[in-house]
Amino acid sequence: MPQGVEWVLHCAWVIAAVPSGVPISCRNLAEYHGVPDAYLSKQLQALVRAGILVATGGPRGGFRLSRPAEEITVADVVEAIDGSSSLFFCTEIRKRGPDVLPPDCHRQACGIATVMRDAEEVWRAQLSRTTVADLVDSAPQEARQRAVRWAALLKASGPPARGASG
Amino acid sequence: MPQGVEWVLHCAWVIAAVPSGVPISCRNLAEYHGVPDAYLSKQLQALVRAGILVATGGPRGGFRLSRPAEEITVADVVEAIDGSSSLFFCTEIRKRGPDVLPPDCHRQACGIATVMRDAEEVWRAQLSRTTVADLVDSAPQEARQRAVRWAALLKASGPPARGASG
């Protein structure tokens, strides 16, 4: 499981925790979490491709949720990063080797693939049970306040007055 | 998920399907499944280390189950190959970044880690529900017979009469 999953889940949590729909830039999110921004950018792009986030360019640009946090499940985020590829991929080795059985015997999926698939389904189902909104609700009050405070500071020092340097 | 998981699950299935407790060599198992024997050997070793299989050296040597197939779950096999490492590893990035909260606020695990851990638990629980014996039972009669037939042939041509060549 890519490390990026943890990062973007935290990012999604923070974006959802900040009340206003103001976009938050990748650089700010990276600083807030103490992770390399260039790589985090790559992960957030995946969430944009998956339709979870919406990106905005230019100054004051950044990422915001594409839909209410209640409608974004953890499974959505995991799938966006890790891909929808199964944890277990059956290569049908039962059809290899000497004196294989006629294809008629392989009409139903092999038991091993079935077990793995069922397990993965309950895994995804469990991940689908929690939404980003649930993550915000279950977080300690202090953590939420920290995010809000930080976002306010961003807005204050927000558009880095370009006249200062030039 | 390593590919070897599929291989050793099929191997465990075959070993359990063959009634007698005669060991089956890695080379035979590899031929039966049409996979490289050298690499399969690596995987089977992991099962030996995990205490699932017992290896025997010398002619007519090979692998056999260390305990009844009813007591070997798919989860055991998966863990032997893939390791007991979690699918998701929380790096506690909430403790990084600027103005982190005092450690007191991080007494309870963060919600993201909790969700991922719960999902993984149901995943493992599901895998634990099926034993190698269940795999044998749920397999088509033809598949079982194929394995038994094949094992009988092994015993017939079994100890490659060394006098023939020398």
Add this chain to the structure above:
DNA sequence: GGATGCTTACTCGGATAGACAATGTCCGAGTATGGAGGG
């Protein structure tokens, strides 16, 4: 004073290296077998 256009710097986005683990392969140590020889 208000609207317009330009400069600006900031943003995302994809293309590009490096590190680690999974994959695949090889050869050596150990062992039970099978037969030959001796009693």
Add this chain to the structure above:
DNA sequence: CCCTCCATACTCGGACATTGTCTATCCGAGTAAGCATCC
């Protein structure tokens, strides 16, 4: 005929290359903001 010993070849087991993916980074295209200018 039975026991003992030895040579044998087969087995597992770990050490060694190769590949693919994840990790990390950089630089370019696009954009909205802010200011100067013009009406």
